[in-house]
Amino acid sequence: MAPDQRKPFRYSGASPIQLFGAILMRKASQKPPPEPESHLYLLFGDEFLVKERVSTLVDTFLGPELRATNLVVLDGAHLDASALSNQVFTPSLFGGPRVIVVDQTAIFAGKSNQSSIAGKAIQSWKSGDRKAAMRTFAQLMTSADLIQTDLEQGSEWTQQLGEAVESGDRDVLVLIAQAYLEQGQTRSSVSSESVLDEIIASRFPEGTVLIFTAPAVDTRKKLYKAVEKHGRVLACAVKEQKYGAAMDRAFFDDRVLSTLEKAGKNIGSAALEKMYSRSGKELRKLQSELQKLIAYVGERREITSKDVEEIFADFHEAFFFDLINAVRSGDAVKSLQMLHDTLRDSSHPLAILGAIASEFRKLIVARETLFTVLRPYWKSRMNYQAFVKVMQEVRSSQPPKKGKSKLDLLAMKDYPLYLLLKDAEKIPLEKLVAIMEAILEVDIMMKSSRLGSQAPEALLQELILKICEPTGRHPRATGR
Numbered sequence: 094m095a096p097d098q099r100k101p102f103r104y105s106g107a108s109p110i111q112l113f114g115a116i117l118m119r120k121a122s123q124k125p126p127p128e129p130e131s132h133l134y135l136l137f138g139d140e141f142l143v144k145e146r147v148s149t150l151v152d153t154f155l156g157p158e159l160r161a162t163n164l165v166v167l168d169g170a171h172l173d174a175s176a177l178s179n180q181v182f183t184p185s186l187f188g189g190p191r192v193i194v195v196d197q198t199a200i201f202a203g204k205s206n207q208s209s210i211a212g213k214a215i216q217s218w219k220s221g222d223r224k225a226a227m228r229t230f231a232q233l234m235t236s237a238d239l240i241q242t243d244l245e246q247g248s249e250w251t252q253q254l255g256e257a258v259e260s261g262d263r264d265v266l267v268l269i270a271q272a273y274l275e276q277g278q279t280r281s282s283v284s285s286e287s288v289l290d291e292i293i294a295s296r297f298p299e300g301t302v303l304i305f306t307a308p309a310v311d312t313r314k315k316l317y318k319a320v321e322k323h324g325r326v327l328a329c330a331v332k333e334q335k336y337g338a339a340m341d342r343a344f345f346d347d348r349v350l351s352t353l354e355k356a357g358k359n360i361g362s363a364a365l366e367k368m369y370s371r372s373g374k375e376l377r378k379l380q381s382e383l384q385k386l387i388a389y390v391g392e393r394r395e396i397t398s399k400d401v402e403e404i405f406a407d408f409h410e411a412f413f414f415d416l417i418n419a420v421r422s423g424d425a426v427k428s429l430q431m432l433h434d435t436l437r438d439s440s441h442p443l444a445i446l447g448a449i450a451s452e453f454r455k456l457i458v459a460r461e462t463l464f465t466v467l468r469p470y471w472k473s474r475m476n477y478q479a480f481v482k483v484m485q486e487v488r489s490s491q492p493p494k495k496g497k498s499k500l501d502l503l504a505m506k507d508y509p510l511y512l513l514l515k516d517a518e519k520i521p522l523e524k525l526v527a528i529m530e531a532i533l534e535v536d537i538m539m540k541s542s543r544l545g546s547q548a549p550e551a552l553l554q555e556l557i558l559k560i561c562e563p564t565g566r567h568p569r570a571t572g573r
Contacts, residue, residue, distance in 0.1 A: 131302075131324050131325045132297050132301060132302050132303065132324065133293065133297075133302075133303050133320060133323055133324025133325070134150065134302070134303070134304045134305065134320075134324055134325050134326075134327065135201065135304075135305045135306075135307065135310070135317070135320040135321075135324065135325070135326045135327070136304065136305070136306045136307070136327045136329055137201070137306065137307040137308070137309060137310045137326075137327075137328060137329065138328050138329035138330045138331075139329055139330060139331050139376055140197070140308065140377070141376045141377040141380065142329035142330070142331065142376060143306050143329045144306075145329075146327060146329055147194060147304060147306060150192075150302075150304060151164060151192050151194075154190050154192050154302050155189075155190060155192055159187075159189055159190070162185070162187045163185055163187060163189055163190060163191045163192065164191075164192050164194070165180055165191070165192070165193045165194070166194045166196055167180070167193065167194065167195045167196065168196060169195045169196045169197045169198025169199070169200075169232075169305070169306065169307070170197060170198070170199070170228050170231035170232050170235070171231060172195060172198050172200065172235075174285040174288035174289050174292070175285075175288060177193075177195065177289070177292060178288060178291075178292055180193050181193060181292055181295075181297060181298075181301060181303055182295075182297075182298065184298055189300065190300035190301070190302065191298075191300060191301045191302070192301075192302045192304065193301070193302070193303050193304070194304045194306065195303070195304070195305045195306065196306055197228070197232065197306055197307065197308055198232075198235070198305060198306070198307055199231075199232035199233070199234075199235035199236040199307065199308065199309075200235060200286070200289060200305075200307075200316055201305070201307045201309075201310040201311065201314055201316055201317045201320075202232070202235070202236035202307065202308070202309050202310060202311055202314075203236065203311025203313065203314055204236075204237075204311070205311055206236055206308075206309035206310070206311055207233065207236055207237055207254055209308075209309055210229060210232050210233045210236055210308060210309060211233050211254065211262070211266060212262075213225075213229045213308070214226050214229035214230045214232075214233055214266070214269055215262050215265045215266065215269075217229060218265055218268070218269050219265070223272065226269055226272075227269070227272070227273055227276065229308075230266075230269045230270070230273055231273070232308060233266075236309075237253055237254060239253070241274070244270045244271075244273065244274055245274070247267075248263065248264075248267045250270075251263040251266055251267065286315070286316060289316055290315065290316060290319055293316065293319045293320055293323055293324070294319060294323055303324075305320065310326075331344070331374055331376050332344035333374055334441070339369070339372060339373060339374065339444075340372065340373075340374060340376075340379075342369065345369055345372060345379075346365065346369075348376070348379065348380075349365065349368065349379075349383065350365075352380065352383050353383070353387070353396065356387045357394060358387060358390065358394055358395075358396055359394055359395050359396065360395070360396040361395070361396075361397070361398070363398050364396055364397055364398040364400065364401050367398050367401045367402065367405075368401050368405055371401070371405055371406065371407040378406075382404075382405050382406055385404055385405075386400060386401070386404050386405055389403075389404045415431050415435075416428070416431040416432060416435045416445070416448070416449075417448060417449070417452050419431045420449060420452070420557060420560055420561070421452065421456075421516045422516075423560075423561045423563075424561065425557065425558055425561035428557045428560075428561055429554060429557060429558075432445070432550075432553060432554065432557060436550060436553075442539060442549035442550060442552075442553055443536075443539055443540075443549070445553060446532065446535060446536060446539065446553065446556075449532060449556070449560075450529070450532045450536075453525060453528050453529055453532065454529070455502070455513060456513070456516065456517045456520060456525055457517075457522070457525045457526070457529070458502060459502060459513050459514050459516075459517035460517040460518070460520070460522055460525065462502055462514070462517075463514060463517060463518060466487060466491070466503070467483070467487065467514070470483045470486070470487065471483075471514070473518065477507075477508065477511055480507065480511050481507050484503075484507055484510070487503065488503055491503060528559070528560055531556055531559050531560075532556065535552045535553070535555075535556050538552055539552060
């Protein structure tokens with residue numbers, strides 16, 4: 094009889110010695126747990142990939158029946174080294190292998206990681222995700238060796254971050270710190286690196302596995318080197334395009350096809366291509382959109398291009414919306430700030446350049462539209478309500494077009510089109526053409542020059558300053 098088919102022992106009058114002997118014989122007949130490759134792990138990088146890898150490791154070391162009793166997960170954002178030591182070296186009451194996971198700790202981060210950790214906290218706060226902001230802020234406190242009394246001294250503690258955080262973002266960090274203290278979250282003392290170093294270098298009780306996960310690491314830190322020496326360090330990174338703000342195509346295809354296969358779904362090459370064109374670097378968001386798409390098609394096995402277009406979100410829209418609006422307004426200061434924010438949100442410089450180029454191609458088409466299709470109707474001070482009535486008349490008089498194009502402005506929704514035409518009216522065609530020439534020049538330099546490979550952000554900044562240069566008196570809508 095297979096082990097999983099055995100009936101549980103029931104006491105039926107046997108003596109304690111007989112019962113104990115039967116238990117020992119049963120344990121001896123069971124297959125022992127696999128010997129782990131290592132008893133100490135550090136996983137860092139993309140949080141979604143890290144969680145996947147941790148889940149695989151836990152499945153390797155613990156059977157489902159032991160998870161409830163022999164899996165311990167500690168909050169790495171508020172790690173107590175002494176408590177961790179007690180967990181590692183105190184034998185389990187239930188026997189068998191044990192896995193202790195220290196989730197998303199910043200003890201392996203250094204000064205070089207503070208900018209990215211602070212940026213994540215600020216981004217979460219601005220997006221309204223206060224829980225994520227609090228958690229990431231706790232990681233920042235660990236990496237910067239901050240304690241509660243530092244936060245209570247106003248904004249002085251932000252100076253400890255040096256140039257890692259822009260001055261405009263420090264006010265946001267102060268707000269997060271205030272909310273952190275108001276929620277009663279504290280960090281009275283820094284994690285004892287000596288205790289942690291001792292734990293890492295020690296021999297664990299048999300069957301005990303310790304897994305650290307981290308948002309970022311500094312490979313120069315003593316603790317990192319200790320794990321590297323005594324255990325295994327696993328980098329969990331999303332494979333990205335060499336140029337562009339997207340995943341590597343082979344990596345993307347493998348993730349998508351694997352997920353859809355598990356759900357019993359198929360996807361054609363055209364639909365997969367459309368999905369890839371809408372995706373960015375965020376693996377968690379990709380998985381979320383895939384689950385949404387799977388739920389949308391229901392019992393149907395085949396996922397079509399139409400399904401992708403209707404349900405699968407375009408990752409790039411949120412990244413570029415604020416930047417494009419600022420550039421179109423001609424506000425150089427705001428545009429440069431939006432550029433900085435967009436680059437910080439992991440968008441590749443070439444992807445940003447492509448978004449700017451696409452927008453100014455639309456502005457050129459919009460200006461042409463003002464002097465062709467809309468010439469009998471457009472007025473410089475036309476309000477939105479009047480514009481809606483005009484577009485109803487214009488669309489009804491235009492023959493339907495086959496297929497869709499990003500430059501088919503009449504297919505746009507009324508309000509975005511109204512704003513686009515108003516902006517196009519302000520910019521002379523000569524300047525629009527000059528801007529496109531400047532974009533082409535930056536594109537060539539990014540791909541072929543030393544400056545483009547080492548400092549593409551500088552080229553983008555210079556381009557934005559050129560775009561935002563005042564043009565003097567704008568021509569009236571009666572001429573191009």
